[in-house]
Amino acid sequence: MAKGLLIVLSGPSGVGKGTVCNELRTRMPDLVYSVSATSRQPRLGEEHGVNYFFKSREQFLEMIENDQLLEYAEYVGNYYGTPRDFVEQTLEEGKDIILEIEVQGALKVKEKFKEGIFVFLLPPSLDELKGRIQGRGTESQATIDNRMSVAAQEIGLIENYDYAVVNDEIDLACKRIESIIIAEHCKVRK
Ligand SMILES: Nc1nc2c(ncn2[C@@H]2O[C@H](COP(=O)(O)OP(=O)(O)O)[C@@H](O)[C@H]2O)c(=O)[nH]1
Ligand SMILES: Nc1ncnc2c1ncn2[C@@H]1O[C@H](COP(=O)(O)OP(=O)(O)O)[C@@H](O)[C@H]1O
Numbered sequence: 001m002a003k004g005l006l007i008v009l010s011g012p013s014g015v016g017k018g019t020v021c022n023e024l025r026t027r028m029p030d031l032v033y034s035v036s037a038t039s040r041q042p043r044l045g046e047e048h049g050v051n052y053f054f055k056s057r058e059q060f061l062e063m064i065e066n067d068q069l070l071e072y073a074e075y076v077g078n079y080y081g082t083p084r085d086f087v088e089q090t091l092e093e094g095k096d097i098i099l100e101i102e103v104q105g106a107l108k109v110k111e112k113f114k115e116g117i118f119v120f121l122l123p124p125s126l127d128e129l130k131g132r133i134q135g136r137g138t139e140s141q142a143t144i145d146n147r148m149s150v151a152a153q154e155i156g157l158i159e160n161y162d163y164a165v166v167n168d169e170i171d172l173a174c175k176r177i178e179s180i181i182i183a184e185h186c187k188v189r190k
Helices: 017-027 057-065 084-092 103-112 126-136 141-155 170-186
Strands: 006-010 036-038 052-054 069-075 078-083 097-100 117-122 163-166
Touching (some): 006 017, 006 103, 017 097, 017 170, 036 057, 057 078, 078 084, 078 103, 117 170, 126 141
Parallel strands (some): 006 097, 006 117, 117 163
Antiparallel strands (some): 069 078
């Protein structure tokens, strides 16, 4: 059986990765989502095992030690990482899986999975990006400033990606990503 496709969706904080992924879940029910582990505190409404596997820093370090993570990164003071077994198992079963991760982690995945499909989600502008983070109301001003400076560095690494998708409207952004996945399935693999 052919292996599934590994799709990596990255982009700055607040660009709409979570929103786009939620919408894709409805539109592409066969696409599997990788649930990451993190040492950050849950936000209101977030559930363990659904949004993230919430871990203490010690538990997270133990996962690194035991080689349970495909990649991990420290981002604005917290650890985030992709559980390895679930990804490998899903691909072996011939199913497509999407990882929503930041740029350092995406570059590490690229070293291991050259055949992965790397998609960068862009905001229409940096002002719009700041507005979206502020509008979400989940971060303090200091965290927002920090995330904005990380965002500028992240956008500078876009050349490592296969596709750039602007998230101007959710519907359009999802259509672009759906089209990419469909096209990748039609590709002649050499
Ligand atoms: N490297 C890596 N980054 C992750 C992982 N899970 C989530 N992230 C990224 O970590 C960053 C911060 O995530 P989060 O605190 O949930 O904030 P938000 O995505 O900006 O709402 C985002 O860019 C996520 O895409 C992971 O498993 N590995
Ligand atoms: N295309 C869009 N147009 C307007 N607002 C959006 C769009 N996509 C996402 N948002 C809003 O931007 C904020 C950040 O989105 P979110 O999905 O949490 O981003 P991320 O997961 O990349 O940090 C949310 O309040 C969300 O409703």
